[in-house]
Every structure is written in C-alpha cells, then in structure tokens.
Amino acid sequence: MDIRFTDCSVSFGERVALHPLTLALDERRIGIIGLNGSGKTTFARLINGLVKPSKGRVTVNGLDTVKDDRAVLAEAGFIFQNPQHQLIMPIVSDDIAFGLKNRGLPAQEIAARTEAALTRFGVTHLARRRVHELSGGETQLVAMASVVVTGPKILILDEPTNQLDLRNRRMVANTIDALDEDTVVITHDLELVEGVERLLLFHEGRLLADGPPAETIKRYHEVAGC
Amino acid sequence: MLTSLYVEGRSWFHRLPVRAKLLALLVLSLALFATQSLYLLAPAFLLCGWLYFSLGLTFRQALARIGFLFFTILVLAAINLFLLPVAEVAALLLRLMALVLFAAAVTATTTIGAFMDEVTFLVKPFERLGLLRAADVSLALGLVLRFVPDIFARYEAIREAHRARGLPIRPLTIIGPLIILTLKDADTIAAAIDARGFRRQ
Numbered sequence: 419m420d421i422r423f424t425d426c427s428v429s430f431g432e433r434v435a436l437h438p439l440t441l442a443l444d445e446r447r448i449g450i451i452g453l454n455g456s457g458k459t460t461f462a463r464l465i466n467g468l469v470k471p472s473k474g475r476v477t478v479n480g481l482d483t484v485k486d487d488r489a490v491l492a493e494a495g496f497i498f499q500n501p502q503h504q505l506i507m508p509i510v511s512d513d514i515a516f517g518l519k520n521r522g523l524p525a526q527e528i529a530a531r532t533e534a535a536l537t538r539f540g541v542t543h544l545a546r547r548r549v550h551e552l553s554g555g556e557t558q559l560v561a562m563a564s565v566v567v568t569g570p571k572i573l574i575l576d577e578p579t580n581q582l583d584l585r586n587r588r589m590v591a592n593t594i595d596a597l598d599e600d601t602v603v604i605t606h607d608l609e610l611v612e613g614v615e616r617l618l619l620f621h622e623g624r625l626l627a628d629g630p631p632a633e634t635i636k637r638y639h640e641v642a643g644c
Numbered sequence: 645m646l647t648s649l650y651v652e653g654r655s656w657f658h659r660l661p662v663r664a665k666l667l668a669l670l671v672l673s674l675a676l677f678a679t680q681s682l683y684l685l686a687p688a689f690l691l692c693g694w695l696y697f698s699l700g701l702t703f704r705q706a707l708a709r710i711g712f713l714f715f716t717i718l719v720l721a722a723i724n725l726f727l728l729p730v731a732e733v734a735a736l737l738l739r740l741m742a743l744v745l746f747a748a749a750v751t752a753t754t755t756i757g758a759f760m761d762e763v764t765f766l767v768k769p770f771e772r773l774g775l776l777r778a779a780d781v782s783l784a785l786g787l788v789l790r791f792v793p794d795i796f797a798r799y800e801a802i803r804e805a806h807r808a809r810g811l812p813i814r815p816l817t818i819i820g821p822l823i824i825l826t827l828k829d830a831d832t833i834a835a836a837i838d839a840r841g842f843r844r845q
Contacts, residue, residue, distance in 0.1 A: 503832045
C-alpha cells in the first residue's frame with residue numbers, strides 16, 4: 419500500500435480530533451492502537467475518505483481522498499466497528515451483491531463474484547440467511563466478504579474482534595491473516611496486532627509511537643498506566 | 645414481511661419471473677373484482693389454494709402465514725351477512741381469500757433481491773424524467789426490510805433495561821431513547837453506504 423498523510427489534521431468545531439501529522443505507510447500489515455477517543459478511528463476514516471482532512475492532504479495509492487473520493491472508496495474498503503451497520507440488504511447474498519450492482523456489472527458476473535466471495539470466506543451456507551439473525555463471527559465474515567467482493571486493494575478493519583467470543587475471535591483473526599489485500603487494523607485486541615509489520619499508537623489525537631509491535635505495545639502499557 | 649416469508653424451492657412458480665407473477669396478481673385482482681359469479685370465483689379460490697399449498701410449506705406453516713388475514717376476512721363476511729344477500733357475501737369471501745392465497749404464493753416464491761430489482765425496473769421511467777433515482781427507491785425499500793427487525797430488537801432491549809432497573813414500562817419513556825439510538829445508528833449506516841461506494845449521501 420502507499421498511503422501518505424501530509425500535514426494532515428482533523429477538527430470538529432473547536433475540538434481537535436487529530437493534530438497535524440505527516441506520515442507514509444508502505445507496509446502490507448499495519449496496526450493501530452490507542453485508548454478510547456485517542457483519534458485512531460478518525461485516522462482510519464481519513465484513509466478511505468469517510469472523514470476529510472480539515473487541513474493538509476491524504477493520498478491512497480496516488481489518489482487524493484478529497485479530489486478522487488470515489489476512486490479512493492473503490493481502492494480502500496472499510497469494515498465498521500459494528501459490522502451489523504454496514505450490512506445494508508436483508509439477505510446475506512443480496513448484501514454481498516449490493517456493491518457490485520451499484521457498479522452496474524452484468525447479472526452473470528454479479529452472481530459469479532458473489533458466489534466466489536461466499537466461498538472465499540467460508541459462508542456459502544449463509545447465502546440465504548437473514549442478516550439480522552447472524553452471529554457475531556458470521557456477521558464479521560459476511561461484512562468482509564461484502565467489502566472484498568468489489569476488489570479493494572486495501573482493507574481497513576475497525577475493531578474486527580470486538581465483542582467476539584474466543585472461537586469467533588480466532589476464526590476472524592485467521593481470516594484477516596490470510597487476506598491477500600493489504601490491511602490496516604484498528605483494535606484494542608493486542609494479540610491481533612502482534613504480527614503486524616508496523617504498529618501505530620495514538621494518544622489524545624497525536625501519533626505517540628510508530629514502530630515494531632513489541633516496542634509500540636510496551637509504550638501503550640505505559641500510556642494506559644497498566 | 646418478504647424477508648421472513650420466502651420459501652426455498654424449485655417449483656414452477658418459483659422459477660417464474662417476478663414480473664410475470666406481479667402482473668398475474670394484478671390481472672387476477674381486476675378479474676376477480678369484475679365478476680360476481682360464484683361459478684368463476686369458487687374455482688379461482690380452489691386454484692389459488694392449490695397453488696399456495698403446493699409450494700413446499702407444511703399445512704400448519706402455510707395456515708399460520710395467512711391465518712390472521714383469513715380470520716379478518718371471515719369477520720368481515722360475518723358482519724356483511726347482516727347487510728347483504730348470502731350470495732354476495734360468498735362472492736366477497738371467495739374473492740378476498742383467493743387474492744390472499746395468490747399474493748401469499750407470490751411472496752413465498754420471490755426473494756427480496758428479485759423483488760427489489762423489479763421495483764428498480766418499474767421506477768426507471770421516473771428516473772428518465774429526472775424525478776428520482778431508481779436505485780434510491782430500491783435501497784430505501786431494502787433498508788426498511790433490513791432494519792425493521794433491528795429496531796424491534798432495540799425496542800425489546802430498552803424494555804428489558806427498564807425492567808432490570810425497576811422502572812415502569814411506558815411507551816413514551818421507551819420511544820425517546822429508541823428514536824435517539826436509531827438516529828445515531830442512521831449516521832453510521834449512511835457512512836457505511838458511502839464506504840460501499842453507493843454514492844456520496
């Protein structure tokens with residue numbers, strides 16, 4: 419991936435959510451940690467243009483998140499903290515097909531790609547299930563399938579193991595590890611980011627640490643005071 | 645609701661295009677209201693009944709889906725017995741029951757996705773006139789069907805929370821938090837629609 423933040427900051431009225439930041443992310447596996455309200459979700463949302471910089475600029479694989487917003491959305495998929503919110507259609511297969519239909523693809527291609535995504539994430543048996551009846555782990559896998567099906571090169575996952583039991587947590591973690599796409603994972607689950615190439619720590623809207631997981635996690639413990 | 649009433653199957657009626665089924669429902673409605681003849685209405689009722697009960701549902705399941713509507717129609721017919729001749733009431737009864745059976749058959753054999761595609765197709769002429777965007781109508785319908793169960797679940801959760809805190813359960817004290825939470829979620833859902841490239845909302 420090639421993500422560049424150039425003197426980028428975000429403010430909501432008087433409140434500064436992210437202080438000016440200049441940074442380049444080139445690794446395939448990136449992790450982001452920090453206390454609640456530290457600015458990590460704002461940082462992640464800047465990557466696919468869901469949040470626009472108040473000042474400065476963000477580019478993703480050479481595309482500007484403000485000028486080329488639609489292209490950036492296609493380049494970087496986002497999986498929300500509560501994946502139930504991002505499953506928009508009532509039936510699993512319809513939801514996976516949703517993004518493809520919006521791109522105006524022919525019906526045959528939509529069916530083939532939906533089937534391939536269901537198979538890739540091992541959720542073929544859920545195809546006709548109602549979205550609101552899925553378990554936490556199933557919801558997370560379907561959410562990933564529904565984003566990946568459109569072919570983004572980067573996946574941003576906001577607390578993907580939040581509220582999952584141990585078995586589902588492991589299943590989702592293994593699925594993330596096996597993804598071909600580059601990933602940016604925001605999490606409180608430190609085990610999930612132990613294997614990333616680069617781990618960023620945010621604190622009070624500032625990038626406090628940036629480096630290998632072991633060092634950044636140590637710093638996080640100091641900040642959290644435990 | 646369509647989401648919960650679809651029945652997996654491969655019957656000839658399942659395979660029929662949605663448009664043909666909806667068109668048949670329209671034609672049947674007009675035809676049934678155009679006649680008073682019991683010789684036409686009774687076979688139509690039997691035919692619709694045969695169609696509905698041959699879709700793969702057990703008799704109990706099939707009856708559970710239409711039971712309330714049939715009960716309402718029977719009450720309506722009973723009241724009309726005091727006002728109309730018996731033959732007219734019988735025609736009313738057969739007509740409405742035939743329509744309910746046929747509509748239930750359409751619902752049981754049509755996926756929500758197929759139904760939404762058809763809605764999108766039907767409103768396309770309005771898009772050409774610049775009055776609306778067909779995909780928006782389809783999306784709105786999908787969102788309603790998708791999130792109504794969630795809103796019910798949230799309503800139940802708020803009720804439980806009231807009960808757990810020993811608070812009296814009054815509709816007004818539940819509806820307030822329900823609206824606030826739903827609106828809060830609406831923001832996230834709009835962001836999710838954006839993130840999935842539907843278009844900037």
